[in-house]
Amino acid sequence: MNKLKICLAGASGWAGSALARGISDADDMELVAAISRSHAGKTLGEVIGVQGLNTPIFASVEDALKTDPDVFVEYTKPDVAKSHVLSALKSGAYVVIGTSGLSVKDYDEINKVAQEVNRGVLAVGNFALTAVLLQKFAEMAAKYIPHWEIIDYAHAEKKDAPSGTARELANRLSNIQEAKLEVPLEEVEGPKESRGARLQGTQVHSIRLPGYIISVDAIFGMPDQKLILRHEAGSSAEPYVSGALLAIREVSNLVGLHRGLDSVMKF
Numbered sequence: 001m002n003k004l005k006i007c008l009a010g011a012s013g014w015a016g017s018a019l020a021r022g023i024s025d026a027d028d029m030e031l032v033a034a035i036s037r038s039h040a041g042k043t044l045g046e047v048i049g050v051q052g053l054n055t056p057i058f059a060s061v062e063d064a065l066k067t068d069p070d071v072f073v074e075y076t077k078p079d080v081a082k083s084h085v086l087s088a089l090k091s092g093a094y095v096v097i098g099t100s101g102l103s104v105k106d107y108d109e110i111n112k113v114a115q116e117v118n119r120g121v122l123a124v125g126n127f128a129l130t131a132v133l134l135q136k137f138a139e140m141a142a143k144y145i146p147h148w149e150i151i152d153y154a155h156a157e158k159k160d161a162p163s164g165t166a167r168e169l170a171n172r173l174s175n176i177q178e179a180k181l182e183v184p185l186e187e188v189e190g191p192k193e194s195r196g197a198r199l200q201g202t203q204v205h206s207i208r209l210p211g212y213i214i215s216v217d218a219i220f221g222m223p224d225q226k227l228i229l230r231h232e233a234g235s236s237a238e239p240y241v242s243g244a245l246l247a248i249r250e251v252s253n254l255v256g257l258h259r260g261l262d263s264v265m266k267f
């Protein structure tokens with residue numbers, strides 16, 4: 001069996017190193033290249049403490065892509081993610097995006113290039129199965145309840161806001177309908193920002209405080225009743241690994257941009 005050749009950008013990071021361990025344990029995959037500026041020139045095994053993992057680490061995407069990967073995984077930062085992804089697509093790789101913080105405009109551009117080169121991109125704001133289920137339940141709720149808002153919580157150092165999970169959720173709900181506002185934003189008395197950011201038809205509020213771990217509430221309100229769907233992540237990156245491995249295995253069946261792990265799951 002030919003192993004899938006993977007290039008992982010962000011392999012030394014919190015999420016990327018957990019995924020690198022998962023890929024190195026998988027029988028059907030081979031990690032042919034890793035990207036991390038501060039560890040370039042070393043092997044990934046040395047950096048993340050996995051014996052026998054001799055994957056070379058490169059500082060630049062251009063050098064890493066010379067290893068000719070089948071799938072490129074983007075797990076770095078939003079300011080460089082789009083250019084990494086476009087380079088990978090142009091080199092002929094399929095792409096899985098785990099990085100959060102890309103805009104709708106970024107995704108539109110990525111989709112255009114992916115269609116042009118006839119490759120698939122799977123962008124997943126949250127690879128955890130429980131978060132995928134929250135998205136599905138929220139989509140069901142939005143069909144029946146027209147009023148909702150999203151609150152995303154994270155530790156104080158998280159720079160991107162809203163979180164990838166909240167952005168992806170707003171994107172999905174926009175395919176169902178726009179959340180209704182009883183008081184239009186232009187009629188709000190006081191600072192309009194206190195009503196959150198309007199993202200694809202949903203009000204999204206991002207809390208960034210010490211003491212919080214990553215979680216999200218999708219709140220649906222009806223007269224005299226409400227439904228609160230809540231996802232809470234733990235403190236390790238383990239919950240994201242199996243979903244990311246599934247995305248890597250399935251992305252070559254796609255063409256163009258697809259958002260959400262459920263694009264490749266059966267419900």
Ligand SMILES: NC(=O)c1ccc[n+]([C@@H]2O[C@H](COP(=O)([O-])OP(=O)(O)OC[C@H]3O[C@@H](n4cnc5c(N)ncnc54)[C@H](OP(=O)(O)O)[C@@H]3O)[C@@H](O)[C@H]2O)c1
Nearest residue numbers: 010012013014015036037038076098099100124125126127
């Ligand atoms: N989709 C999901 O389920 C999921 C789950 C967890 C996290 N995330 C997202 O994944 C991203 C990474 O999170 P993290 O917590 O792992 O971050 P992190 O610990 O800071 O790791 C970032 C990684 O990216 C590399 N990097 C940073 N800037 C780079 C650049 N300009 N060029 C090349 N490599 C660069 C870093 O290595 P060097 O600094 O050495 O270059 C490091 O390996 C974030 O956007 C986060 O929100 C998504």
